Amino acid sequence: MTADPHAPVSNPHSLFRRKPIGQTPPPEQQLSRSIGTFQLTMFGVGATVGTGIFFVLSSAVPEAGPAVVVSFLLAGVAAGLAAICYAEMASSVPVSGSTYSYAYATLGEIVAMGVAACLLLEYGVSTAAVAVGWSGYLNEALANLTGIELPHAILAAPWDAEPGVVNLPAVVLVGLCALLLIRGASESAKVNAVMVIIKLAVLGMFSIIAFTAFDSDNFADFAPFGAAGIATAAGTIFFSFIGLDAVSTAGDEVKDPQKTMPRALIAALLTVIAIYLLVAFSAIGAQPWQDFEGQTEAGLSRILEIVTGNNIWGTVLAIGAVISIFSVTLVTMYGQTRILFAMGRDGMLPKVFAKVSPRTHTPTNNTIIVAIIVAILAAIVPLDYLVDVVSIGTLTAFIVVSVGVLILRYREPDLPRGFKVPGFPVTPVLSILACGYILISLHWYTWLIFLLWVAVFIVFYLVYGRRHSALRPGLRDGSDEGADE
Template sequence: MSTSRTPRVPLTPATLFRLKPLPQGDQAEADTGLNRNISTLQLTSFGVGATVGTGIFFVMSQAVPEAGPAVIISFLVAGVAAGLAAICYAEMASAVPVSGSTYSYAYATLGEVVAMGVAACLLLEYGVSTAAVAVGWSGYLNELLRDLHIPAIPHVLSAAPWDSDPGVVNLPAIILVAMCAVLLIRGASESARVNTVMVFIKLGVLAMFAAIAFSAFDAGNLSPFAPEGFSGVTLAAGTIFFSFIGLDSVSTAGEEVKDPQKTMPRALIAALITVVAIYVLVSFAAIGAQQASKFEGQEEAGLAQILDDVTGASWPSLILSAGAVISIFSVTLVTMYGQTRILFAMGRDGMLPKFFTKVNPQTLTPVNNTVVVAVVVSILAGFIPLDYLADMVSIGTLVAFIVVSAGVIILRVRVPDLHRPFKVPLYPVTPILAIAACIYVLSGLHWYTYLFFLVWVAVVVTFYLFWGRHHSLLNVTDDPLGES
């Protein structure tokens, strides 16, 4: 029996690059075991919630030392690359409205082995970004506790040899991951409602920051504008890009949204516009209010420190820290959600064990996946400092964006008559520009980021070659290429 279910598949191009059939007609909204009840506003909030926060609340301390005041341009460069890719995501999400995000899109357009390589990117970017956000959240939490005259949550026991301060575990980050896991296990709709509330709090807090920071705006802080030249701008854009993972998270909810072929493109575009506007506004205000040299080393609640310096009072930074604690919670929540749904899609396709397809009959959530993600992310967040994490997320996100943009072109050629409620404008110029922009941002990353990334992808592809391809559900379909 096991032999018939898991045949030994020959290692040939025909099997490595076989395509998953595209959902057509009623299949696009078929019952997959998940609960389809997320609205357009909630899905837009997923994108904003997973994006605004990571790039603003604490990545400035890494990006400004690299680019100087020209970090404003870095945000625009990253935003243009992400925007072009988001438009491509909108078409793919409307044409292939399923869970799994770029993994599922690659499976339908580029082939099984490429999909597994993309899955490696997604698992890396979601897992590491969740950990990076949790690390930054702990700084704002302890800043808030100090402002309230409550003892900060201590870092305890650890010995991470690569850490500049060995012997420390980031306990607040682990607590955050555990709280998000509990909420996700309770249900996707509950998580979506909580996230929407958090997003509105976040936008209000950042608007307050911009208003106060602009009151102390000093044009002298913009000079020298680009001390490291355009190479610094590019390097900072690569660092910043990890925060745009939130746009990808929208497409992980394809099987839990109402009317996905219309809802997903609308949510992607709305989230993109909101995110870029907030990033440019807040970064411009921050640079105008504080000299670029002071950003370095401000990982712990950097924006709150700016408000302290500007007002000389504690209440603005207290509000900002409270808002950051609440809103960065939403980033962790959504990125954890996205990773659990990618694991679900992979398990359903046979690329991972059936363990990852189990759905709780009461909550209709993949509890096993949530627990696994929480454990892995807790280890990363507890032991690895933030500056080791951001670039690893950026490279995974950029590769995923390139695959989606290429997938738009391939699918237009291979299945020109496929129903597409949303189409990329200025095709094929837009997807080509998206690919070029992402490659440009990739060029600014450190060499060791590529090394770690390639090792990780090699591990996942090796798993596929020895296990995944023999358990793929396409082994038992009559039309593995999906072209009948």
């Protein structure tokens, strides 16, 4: 008799036991399926557009010059290859937990914990980074509307270039998102969809106005820092593509996930790339690339003020950014709570992370815990220290998904799939190579922070996770037997 390749191994200390695909959790650990294709697409767009465009240009343009347009395209191609792999994996393993759950089903338990470290780092840090950037737009909008500027002491972290005391608006934003998430996933998805539509309309307005001041001379010195600068900027920009992963965290709350998730992933990807290229091209056409450095606060608003000679359109953009960046924070917080939920359900974290509110059918405990940690990060850590750390986690997660597609195709060729990667096996291999190329361009200290963080998680797994795993012998239908591949 052939052993089930996904069954847990008989050795209780096996590091590579895999979670069976299609395993149904108990009713008290199930979430309500209430999210449709459009709302899920808006999750992806909402988590992505905002982080990359509203303030990362100030970091990426000085690294690549006008060639940052190529950097956006490079990051978009790499993300696109990964998104196609995500689409197949999401249709094959339609559960919450994103890459963590995919790694658990294909590569084994200890690998899944390493991936979880990447995901929690990228979601936690990106949420904090976006909240920090939101403060600048809030201050811009208030100043233009009322003439009152918030004190610098409550707008900057203690270790920022211009030190403050605490970034209070960032903390308030995290608190508001937490309250909305506690109310329920369906309510959060509806509010997010409205905010995303506002966001796209505002960015469309920016591009139209910026093109009225388009100067081709701004592209004359196209790649002042060569291919290395383009790759470095692409790594920075990749920070923004976390939204594509956020779609896959909703597996337990999506209607007809095997069809809905691939459609939402592809639709979100195409929307995001189109918006990024349009805004980046129009922004550089309207302003010399040297002027982007230092525009960390409300950069796009300042471009409109320069182009039009008044602050009316800049104020509109700032208000739009205040509303729309809210959606980025909302979705990335949502994603992190669902990853923690999947880990708690698997026994990798204490059971408090797997508890579901009987009233709202959401993991309320997770939302509160995430909100507290992210608020502390946003309050005291400068944005510049956060961006690249997110990129390395995102890229690692994308590589794991691509590897998972290769493994699952060969290990489970007859597994029902709502979507299949075209050009297999070339596409997932190209995804791995593209993400790997961007990875090696990141700064050494980013790698150091990343490796230390993953090491902490692996130690936690060895001490706690493997001893409490839901797959340890005797816990799964009374069966201890399986295959160790």
